[in-house]
Amino acid sequence: MKESFSEMRSETYSPKYISRLRWSIVIPFVAIAIVLLGFFIDSVSDPSTDTASDMIFFLLFLISGSLAGWLVYEMARNQDEKISGLLINHQGILFLNRNAKVLSEIKYQDLAKSQDPYTKDIFSESASNGKYGNFRKNLYVHEKDENRKSKKKLVNLDVIPLKNRYDLIGYFLKGIQTFRPDLKINPEVYKDFYLDEKTLRYAPENLKSDMKVKIITIAVIILVIIAFRYFFLDEI
Template sequence: MKESFREMRSETYSPEYIARWRWSIVTLFAVIAVILLGFFIDAVSSPSTGEAVMIFLFLFCIAGSLAGWLAYEMIRNKDEKISGLLINHQGILFLNRNDKVLSAIKYYDLVKSDNPYTKDIFSESRASGKYSDFRKNLYVYEKDENQKSKKKLVSLDVIPLKNRYDLIGHFLKGIQAFRPDLKIDPEVYKDFYLDEKTLRYAPQNLKSDMKVKIVTIAVVIMVILAFRYFFLDEV
């Protein structure tokens, strides 16, 4: 079984491209923070409500913190950073630039859910509320220090990936091969745009989902701008 299960490595972009992309994100958040700071100063200097002042201050703190954290992640020790993923008969291995294993999610460390009504492998959003299904993540169960079943996030978003969904599909294929006792929620295939038979990424399943997300983002941006330029100007 081990010999017949092929390895799959992460496909990513060139280091130079990734560096430019990451610094672009840092710059974007820094610019957003500056803009929000300007909105905050305007709100403080105008007879606006205290609620508006707190909103802009809160958003400024978030954007500034993200910019600072991303910049720190860019300059910290590269040997401690994940630069590649490998999925083989063991599970998911997170590797540094020298192919040293930094961490792993192994098939035989996975356990069944304590809840008989919950699948052992499932997807859900980190967020909650109206937009809870905006971005789904894969979850499994492992034992905690008390030997109890504990939900664990399978995060592949540690590096920019070209083949994220294929990697998820290959990991699920490994679970089917090495841990057939674990039950996979059928919604997982839908949430990660996988063909249920081959467990390969099916791009056509992504197109309609992306349209909904783009419209949602546009609506959120319009609401923020409307709040800034209409409600504050009336105060």
């Protein structure tokens, strides 16, 4: 069975593209920090401004400067400690550095059944609890903790920019079906990651259909807000 289960590797963007993308995020934060620092200096130098304005500019400068510094640190820190690729094989999903060394892994043999009767062993969940959290889903499995109790674990594929995110998820699910048929997968998982339930391959048409629904939903919400603002509030 191991021999018949081939490997699937992550497809990522070129290092130059990723580097440009990262710098395109860092540079605006640096620019904002410099501008805010200038505002803070001007505010402190002007005796007519109050202390509250000084503190606001200084606080905003600290926030933007800290974010810029953290982003630069993340880009400059030891590349051997950073995940640069993913590999799915008969063992599970492996997170690799640039030298193909395994930094972390989720093995099929370590997966556990859910202790919650209302939660499947493999399921999807909103990426956030915000108003539009349902627009982005993450994959979860269950593993045993140090007390041998089952707990949910995020299968985080967003550690690097991926071209084949949904194909990787589908192949990981195929591995679970192959090596851990005792585990139950929530049927919603296939829909949330736009997979063909039979082949477990990414189906772009499912994504297009889902995006249409979400765009229509957002448009309806915006129209309702506008209608409420201009028609109902004016009557109060």
